[in-house]
Amino acid sequence: MDRAPRPHRSPRSLLLRKSWIGVATALVAAGAASLTAMATNASAADINVAKNAGFESGLTGWTCTGGTGSVVTSPVHGGSSALKGAASSSDNAQCSQTVAVQPNSTYTMSGWVQGNYVYLGASGTGTTDVSTWTPGATGWTQLSTSFKTGASTKSVTIYTHGWYGQGAYYADDITVSGPDGGGGTDPTPTPTASTSNPSTPTPTPTPTPTPSSTVTPPAGSVPKHAVTGYWQNFNNGATVQKISDVPSAYDIIAVSFADATTTPGAVSFTLDSAGLNGYTVAQFKADIAAKQAAGKSVVISIGGQNGTISVSDSASATNFANSVYSLMQTYGFNGVDIDLENGLNSTYMSQALKSLASKAGSGFVLTMAPQTIDMQSTSGEYFKTALAVKDILTVVNMQYYNSGSMLGCDGKVYSQGSVDFLTALACIQLEGGLAPSQVGIGVPASTSGAGSGYVSPSVVNAALDCLAKGTSCGSFKPSKTYPGLRGAMTWSTNWDASSGNAWSNAVGPHVHALP
Structure with missing residues (x-):
C-alpha cells in the first residue's frame, strides 16, 4: 500500500527474501522426610505480598498516575474501602505498587473489579510480564493471572488500570500469593457482604484464584465474515x-x-x-x-x-x-x-x-x-x-x-x-x-x-x-x-x-x- 498521492505507483520489487528454559529445582531429602511434606510446607509458606491490598489504609503503598486514584466507601467488595480510578480520554488511571518477591518463584495474582475495560497485571517479572482484563463488569468480577519471576528478580510492579475514555473503574482485595520476598504481608482482608451477592447476610470468602490467559488491550471480536x-x-x-x-x-x-x-x-x-x-x-x-x-x-x-x-x-x-x-x-x-x-x-x-x-x-x-x-x-x-x-x-x-x-x-x-x-x-x-x-x-x-x-x-x-x-x-x-x-x-x-x-x-x- 502506498503513501504517495495517486495516480502514481513506483515499481515493486519481486525479490522474495526474506523457553521458557526450565530451571531445575534441587530437592534435598533429609532423612525419611517425604516430598509430599515438603510440598505441603512450601504451600503453607505462601503469603500475600501486596500491601494495603484492600485499600483500608487509603492509598498507602500505591501510586496512581496523574492523581487519578482515590479511595471510596461504596462500592466495596470487602472491608470498608475500595479503589476508584478516574480514567479519562488522556489517562487510563493506572495505580501500581512494587512488591517484594523471591527469584525463580511462581505467584498467583487476583483482584476484584468493576467497570469497563479494567486491567490487572504485573511488570518487571524478569520473565514474561502478564495482564488480564474484563471488557465490562457492572458488579464485582474477579480477575486472575499468574507469573514467574526471573533468576535475579527481587521486586515486581503490580498494577490495575482502566481504559481511555471508558470512565471510572473500581478495584478491591488485591492478592499476589507466593513466597515471602522479605516484605512480609498484611492480614488478608475478610470480605463483608458483597455487593455482587447482596442476598448473603454473612461474609463471602474470596474464591481461590485460577490462572488465566495473559492479554493486552481489549480484543474486538472478529466476525465470521x-x-x-x-x-x-x-x-x-x-x-x-x-x-x-x-x-x-x-x-x-x-x-x-x-x-x-x-x-x-x-x-x-x-x-x-x-x-x-x-x-x-x-x-x-x-x-x-x-x-x-x-x-x-x-x-x-x-x-x-x-x-x-x-x-x-x-x-x-x-x-x-x-x-x-x-x-x-x-x-x-x-x-x-x-x-x-x-x-x-x-x-x-x-x-x-x-x-x-x-x-x-x-x-x-x-x-x-x-x-x-x-x-x-x-x-x-x-x-x-x-x-x-x-x-x-x-x-x-x-x-x-x-x-x-x-x-x-x-x-x-x-x-x-x-x-x-x-x-x-x-x-x-x-x-x-x-x-x-x-x-x-x-x-x-x-x-x-x-x-x-x-x-x-x-x-x-x-x-x-x-x-x-x-x-x-x-x-x-x-x-x-x-x-x-x-x-x-x-x-x-x-x-x-x-x-x-x-x-x-x-x-x-x-x-x-x-x-
Missing part, C-alpha cells in the same frame, strides 16, 4: 480521517504504518497530528477504545510500499516482537498487520510473530497483505510465513492490484480487474493450505487508491459469491465452494471516504450476509 480497511496516518490527497470517522462496516482497522527504527527489526509509530488536522494522541487512543467497545479490532500495520523492516535473525525477531508489543500496550492495538512489500524471511518473521502472540495472549489479531506475486506458490517466503503461523493467523488479504497478469490455481493466466482474477488467485491460497476463514480479497477502494487493478464493488461481491456459494462466477469456477471465506479488504478507508464510502456501503453488507 469480516471487512478490513487500512486507515492512513498521513495525508496523500485522500480524505483525512480520525479513527472515529471510519464507518461501522469495517470490522478490522489497520493503522498505516509503523516505521523502522535504527535497531534491527524494531518498529515505532508516531501519530501524524499535524498532517491529520491536529488529531491528538489522546483522541486517537480514545477512538481506538471506542471502536473496540463496539466490537471492532484495530491493528498496527507494518511496512507498506515504502516500509523496509528487516527481520533476518533471532535478535531482530526479538526486537520486532518486543517493539510491536510495546505499541500494542501504548495505543491499545489488538494486534499487527504484516504488509512488507520488499521481501521477508519466513524463518525469523514466523519466530517474531509467534513470540508476539505469546505476549499478547488469546485476543491477538494477526492479518497480512501480501502482493499477488508473494502468494503464487507455497514455496514463496510470504506464503511459507502464513502457513508457519496458521495457528495464530486471522486473515490474509492479498492485494489483487498493481500486479498485471498472474497465474490462477488452474495454471491459466488471468488479467487483473476481472472476477476471474480474484477467484482464480484466491483459489491458490484456499488450496495451498490456508483455511477459508484465513482468506480475504484485497482491492482498492477507488481508482485513486492504486495504480491499476481497481474493480467495482459489484465485481468484488461477485467474486465473494463465486468462492462462497458457487454463483456469479466468470469463466473460472472453483471445484468446490468455501462458505467460510473471511471477506474483503480495501486500501483505504480514506480513499473510500473520498468516494462517499461507496465501497464499504456496497461490499460491507454483502460480506456480512455471506453464508
Whole structure:
C-alpha cells in the first residue's frame, strides 16, 4: 500500500527474501522426610505480598498516575474501602505498587473489579510480564493471572488500570500469593457482604484464584465474515480521517504504518497530528477504545510500499516482537498487520510473530497483505510465513492490484480487474493450505487508491459469491465452494471516504450476509 498521492505507483520489487528454559529445582531429602511434606510446607509458606491490598489504609503503598486514584466507601467488595480510578480520554488511571518477591518463584495474582475495560497485571517479572482484563463488569468480577519471576528478580510492579475514555473503574482485595520476598504481608482482608451477592447476610470468602490467559488491550471480536480497511496516518490527497470517522462496516482497522527504527527489526509509530488536522494522541487512543467497545479490532500495520523492516535473525525477531508489543500496550492495538512489500524471511518473521502472540495472549489479531506475486506458490517466503503461523493467523488479504497478469490455481493466466482474477488467485491460497476463514480479497477502494487493478464493488461481491456459494462466477469456477471465506479488504478507508464510502456501503453488507 502506498503513501504517495495517486495516480502514481513506483515499481515493486519481486525479490522474495526474506523457553521458557526450565530451571531445575534441587530437592534435598533429609532423612525419611517425604516430598509430599515438603510440598505441603512450601504451600503453607505462601503469603500475600501486596500491601494495603484492600485499600483500608487509603492509598498507602500505591501510586496512581496523574492523581487519578482515590479511595471510596461504596462500592466495596470487602472491608470498608475500595479503589476508584478516574480514567479519562488522556489517562487510563493506572495505580501500581512494587512488591517484594523471591527469584525463580511462581505467584498467583487476583483482584476484584468493576467497570469497563479494567486491567490487572504485573511488570518487571524478569520473565514474561502478564495482564488480564474484563471488557465490562457492572458488579464485582474477579480477575486472575499468574507469573514467574526471573533468576535475579527481587521486586515486581503490580498494577490495575482502566481504559481511555471508558470512565471510572473500581478495584478491591488485591492478592499476589507466593513466597515471602522479605516484605512480609498484611492480614488478608475478610470480605463483608458483597455487593455482587447482596442476598448473603454473612461474609463471602474470596474464591481461590485460577490462572488465566495473559492479554493486552481489549480484543474486538472478529466476525465470521469480516471487512478490513487500512486507515492512513498521513495525508496523500485522500480524505483525512480520525479513527472515529471510519464507518461501522469495517470490522478490522489497520493503522498505516509503523516505521523502522535504527535497531534491527524494531518498529515505532508516531501519530501524524499535524498532517491529520491536529488529531491528538489522546483522541486517537480514545477512538481506538471506542471502536473496540463496539466490537471492532484495530491493528498496527507494518511496512507498506515504502516500509523496509528487516527481520533476518533471532535478535531482530526479538526486537520486532518486543517493539510491536510495546505499541500494542501504548495505543491499545489488538494486534499487527504484516504488509512488507520488499521481501521477508519466513524463518525469523514466523519466530517474531509467534513470540508476539505469546505476549499478547488469546485476543491477538494477526492479518497480512501480501502482493499477488508473494502468494503464487507455497514455496514463496510470504506464503511459507502464513502457513508457519496458521495457528495464530486471522486473515490474509492479498492485494489483487498493481500486479498485471498472474497465474490462477488452474495454471491459466488471468488479467487483473476481472472476477476471474480474484477467484482464480484466491483459489491458490484456499488450496495451498490456508483455511477459508484465513482468506480475504484485497482491492482498492477507488481508482485513486492504486495504480491499476481497481474493480467495482459489484465485481468484488461477485467474486465473494463465486468462492462462497458457487454463483456469479466468470469463466473460472472453483471445484468446490468455501462458505467460510473471511471477506474483503480495501486500501483505504480514506480513499473510500473520498468516494462517499461507496465501497464499504456496497461490499460491507454483502460480506456480512455471506453464508
